[in-house]
Amino acid sequence: MKTVARQTPQRHTLLAGGRATLASPVANAAGRFSRFSDHELRNSRLSARERVRHTRLSSLAHGLVSACLEDLDAAVPHQRIGVVTASLYGCVEETNATRLAYRAGGLGGVDPVQFSKSTHSYLANALAIAWGLRGPVSSLIGRRDATLEALWFASTLIEEGLADAMFVVAFDEIGDCARRHLEAGGAQTALVGEACVVLCLLGSHCRPGVAPGGAWRLSRLAGGVAGADGAHVVAAEAAPGAVDYLCANAAVRLLDWLSDAPLTALELVGTGDGLAQPGFAPRLCLQRVGALS
């Protein structure tokens, strides 16, 4: 039987913008850790009923995605938009809440809504449900540079034709589990803070005017391959002395560099740090295709 595989029209992926919310280190620090305040978490776009269905950080992400959708200005139907999240700890605090509920109440002690929140893709799914996003939804977890893998994964899903736009949400929540694990890790850094960053990836075939200030073409570098000439190389980790936003560091640095500096090319290099052991360090290249406002 002869089959003819569908040929997706040649397309590449653009980083068309992003939004970020970072826990204020000055106002909210308790010891080494900075968490979002109740005020920062309050999302006025959510009704009280809707807020029950959200976790601490998914309600934040909801507001950021809302702003990104406004930026897209209906260029992509929601049916063709997906979400990939990247996080070091994922929804471990919700998972722990389920574990504690079981410990306290036994087999009948777990609330079904609480249980549904303890899957690590809950934040991604909550966004998809809230905004009717029917593209691919996935969740990468467990490494400080998971954001780079998530950006590549999301961009490739666009290039394969499974979506026209993807939101990459980098976040980390510092609750009891994460704090205990970070302290057990031994390394003492500057302040560690919660963050939620949404990056918007767009297929090059979509209406180009969605990012009035321009966009960046995203690609992945294979081992040993040099990046673009004159590319500024940035490590996907907190700058020396800056707040460590864990998995969101890469996204925070990316937005900082792309908006503040007159760059034409940027190479983002992963740290290769897992929770326990170092490993492969992914590298992404971004080349400006217009001025970013």
Added chain:
Amino acid sequence: MKRVFVVSLGMASALGTDSLHVWRGLVEGLDVVGAPREWPNVAFAGLRSTLVDLQRMRDALPDTCADAPDTAVCGAIALHEALHKLPGLDRSAVPPIPLILGTTSGGEMDHFVESGEGAQHAGVGASTDYLAERFGLTGPRVTLSSACTSSAAALIHAALLIRHGLATVAVAGGCDRARQADVAGFHALRALSADHCRPFDPERGGIVIGDGAAMLVLAAEEVMAAHRWQPLAELVGFGMSCDAFHATASDPTGIAIALEQAIAMAGVQPADIGYVNCHGTGTRLNDKNEADALALVFKQALPALYATSTKSQTGHLLGTAGAFEAAISVQVLQTGVIPAMRTVRGRDPSVGFRLVTNASVQTDPDFVMSNSLGFGGNNVSLLFKKSPTRRSAHHA
């Protein structure tokens, strides 16, 4: 883009500690459902599960993984089998080999939180780290966690690395260990069966929880040829979608998007697919919605289509399910045999396709689809094509 072939696989579950025994158990209808022997008897006396016997699994570990944390034991067994069956793998001649795993539980965070011990094995990515380190897989190391679609999504991630020239050999799979709190969660959803998992049966009563691991080695065509590996199957299409509907209930139209993407990517027609390995958890809603989705996609081809859920025999392996059922789908292509769902006694009115119940069927399909559906409406569809070469029957 490069073609992606499955060149080896390994499996470990209550059915067996290697893919041969798992396959034989499936085909022969081995019943491994029972009470979880390692959990508190009083609380879980009525629970039916296919949880592994951890000591039996530890006895099957390769010597190099004797120190494997509990959450990585099945993964180590499956990965050892998958790599051991690849003669002459010259790692210096290929780019660093990625390990892409799907899991819901991952590391031993519960133990760490309880005791304060074992921080290095805690965290969802810990099993991936351990296995990559122990088996010398020095390429991209990625853990995906999207509930029941985790390891199916891992297969797509690995395939994309090969398709886009960033790897020529990649390992992808699932490795999960069920937790008591998770079972309590399914109990809260009233999703657990009191006896067996009976997918698409009008009297079905829900899920039977299990755990285990499956690993598949994917390779690009040129590397496969250079090493003279015979392909088990080719991954010719895949799809990913979200229902965007509800946190725990599914929507047939969202499921259909993923299936249609996989079919379109492969350039085939629905009628070309001879067998679908369904998610088929045995709950009332999942099975009905999935049956409706198949009807939307296969249309006039539905009555001739064989479709089953091997969860009838394996139980629901949570994050491992996607890769485990992909491995089963590859073995269906290799042998031409569709294992029967021995627990199923009737056909639900929503089912328009052909079930395989009393006895396994020899059909020799050219294309097999494997579908996974997860909490929140995640959907992943994988489409495999038969290899022109076959290994011995009942052994992949």
